Amino acid sequence: MLQKSGFSLCLSKAFGVGEDAVAIPHANFTKNKDKHIIASNISLVLPKFLIQVGSKNKLKRFNENESFKNVFQPTREELIDNNFELKGHWNSIFFKNNNPLVLELGCGKGEYSIGLAQKYPDKNFIGIDIKGARFWRGAKTALEEHIPNVAFLRTQIELIDHAFAENEVDEIWITFPDPQIKYKRTKHRMTNSEFLKRYKFILKPEGVVNLKTDSEFMHGYTLGLLQGEGHEILYANHDVYKQEGSPEEVTSIQTYYESQYLEQNKPITYIRFKIKQ
Numbered sequence: 001m002l003q004k005s006g007f008s009l010c011l012s013k014a015f016g017v018g019e020d021a022v023a024i025p026h027a028n029f030t031k032n033k034d035k036h037i038i039a040s041n042i043s044l045v046l047p048k049f050l051i052q053v054g055s056k057n058k059l060k061r062f063n064e065n066e067s068f069k070n071v072f073q074p075t076r077e078e079l080i081d082n083n084f085e086l087k088g089h090w091n092s093i094f095f096k097n098n099n100p101l102v103l104e105l106g107c108g109k110g111e112y113s114i115g116l117a118q119k120y121p122d123k124n125f126i127g128i129d130i131k132g133a134r135f136w137r138g139a140k141t142a143l144e145e146h147i148p149n150v151a152f153l154r155t156q157i158e159l160i161d162h163a164f165a166e167n168e169v170d171e172i173w174i175t176f177p178d179p180q181i182k183y184k185r186t187k188h189r190m191t192n193s194e195f196l197k198r199y200k201f202i203l204k205p206e207g208v209v210n211l212k213t214d215s216e217f218m219h220g221y222t223l224g225l226l227q228g229e230g231h232e233i234l235y236a237n238h239d240v241y242k243q244e245g246s247p248e249e250v251t252s253i254q255t256y257y258e259s260q261y262l263e264q265n266k267p268i269t270y271i272r273f274k275i276k277q
């Protein structure tokens, strides 16, 4: 919740946008050698109406998600208490077929899930993210364009083994995850050992995981961890658009974040691996 603090009031006056502005407190304060306080990273002073429009849009999206038949938003309690009826029954209850089930973790707006679903109509796809206002875009596109083989699930990836049963999933895509570079954020890194254990539980023994990232750190960390723990690296590429041999589905679909990184000429990396049984 954004609130107007004394600090933001000063900023909004300083920027000449008056009382109808909200500064997002994004500043770092440090002392220089003369012990003067220096503020840095003061990045955003937004007129209030823009923030109100932003939250109204979010509310609208949350409401629409409730009515979308391809969106599922179980509560944490439902998942942990094993009361989520789709767990173990995604194919029979929702997709109504027996096709391979593929997940995209941290799907954002869902471009990858939608792109893969269009490319592979004989597979079922589920985009998963904690931010419903983001995957609203993918869910709406799927409904408007009548793409029946894709759904969206709002949950934390930490609870993935409560949303899917053992051996229910054929393949996982992790697309541009936050690299969580700081050591104390290691537990949130989506390819750490704990996450791999959860993926192993829900994946079939032959199941594979795909990681696509712009982060050299994430790429290197994951390769090191896979080698160290003895998992099977099926393919690795440190620049999928420049180095030959990338699978077609890696270069033909771009996510929102990916297109931004490509504009900055950042190399996009890819790893495909199997988790040791």
Ligand SMILES: C[S@@+](CC[C@H](N)C(=O)[O-])C[C@H]1O[C@@H](n2cnc3c(N)ncnc32)[C@H](O)[C@@H]1O
Pocket: 105, 106, 107, 108, 109, 110, 128, 129, 130, 131, 134, 155, 156, 157, 158, 175, 176, 177, 178, 255, 256, 257, 258
């Ligand atoms: C950097 S964005 C990438 C989004 C999308 N894959 C893309 O490439 O445009 C990372 C996404 O992961 C989601 N995310 C991060 N940690 C998560 C978690 N623990 N559980 C669920 N979603 C998570 C965020 O909400 C965000 O949408």
